[in-house]
Amino acid sequence: MGVVTSAPVSVWSLAAPLLEGPIWVARDAALWFVDIKGHKIHRYDPGTGDKRSWDAPAQVGFVLPAESGGFVAGLQTGLARFDPSDGSFTPLADPEPHLPGNRLNDATVDPQGRLWLGTMDDSEVADTGAIYRLAEDGSCVPASPLCCITNGPAVSPDGRTLYHIDTLGGVIHACDLGADGSLTNRREFARIPNDQGYPDGPTVDAEGCLWVGLYKGSAVRRYSPAGELLETLAFPVDAITKIAFGGPDLKTVYATTANKHLTPEEKAANPTAGDLFSFRVSVPGVAGTSIRQGC
Secondary structure, eight states: OOSBOSOOEEEEOOOOSBEEEEEEEGGGTEEEEEETTTTEEEEEETTTTEEEEEEOSSOEEEEEEBTTSSEEEEETTEEEEEETTTTEEEEEEOSOTTOTTEEEEEEEEOTTSOEEEEEEETTSOSSOBOEEEEOTTSOEEEOSOOBSBEEEEEEOTTSOEEEEEETTTTEEEEEEEOTTSOEEEEEEEEEOOGGGOEEEEEEEBTTSOEEEEEETTTEEEEEOTTSOEEEEEEOSSSBEEEEEEESTTSOEEEEEEBOTTSOHHHHHHOTTTTOEEEEEBSSOBOOOOOBOSOO
16 A cells, blocks of 8 residues: 555646755745756745745755754855845855866755765766765765766665665665765665656655655656665656655655756646645655754
8 A cells, every 4th residue: 555645736836947956944844945947946835825935146956954044055056055034145165166067966964964965967968976975074075976967865764874866877876874974885776767767856754765756757756675666656747856745744745846858838738847746645754954064
């Protein structure tokens, strides 16, 4: 029996090129996410229905809360502190100053409060992307082999396994995550043929299962900690970039989508592509951790 209890429905009509990085921020009971190509940060409060947006100074791949207040944003130009009270961005670190054609794409915070982030070739051609860990001294430590488009990471609830994705290769990798932030025993967790969709952002739930959005796959998949496909949820749009668990019980799931790959005619025929969606599940997500190190 599956854990999905309702069909996905659009809750914010944006028709955006590339929504990404949904994250439920408990301190203000709201969902934050970004539109990478639109240079936007969005905030959705499901309790009041309030919708707010901020302009970013460059392509923005993610925004995650910092324990010291405010957020850390992943821009094409590197990491920056984002203050929603005045919309300001303060540079923190650039993991790849030598690769101006790359941009930051996806990220997560592990249970110890460490920020993990990924980069990618903005042209989606060269194998120049990698996973990094933000160290206590503010430097970005490389932590994976190179590939064209990285997605994730995501970290298991016990903090012992880190997942990261080679999107074009269709491979979800798993690594043992050490207390010191080291990654060992990298292995193939699951493989998705390109004709079934491209694995995009990963997220874990309270049972340690991994949820993965499929770009051009019209679905979200749920895998067991052993890599077994447990459930597939179909969507009315073809590009689902990532999900996040939210609400007071962490059982309302929010999904970001995209329409940048569609022709004008396809966009007209698929008006909810690029919207924020939600659905309900019976297994909750994991409460998020704020960034404690390096910022």
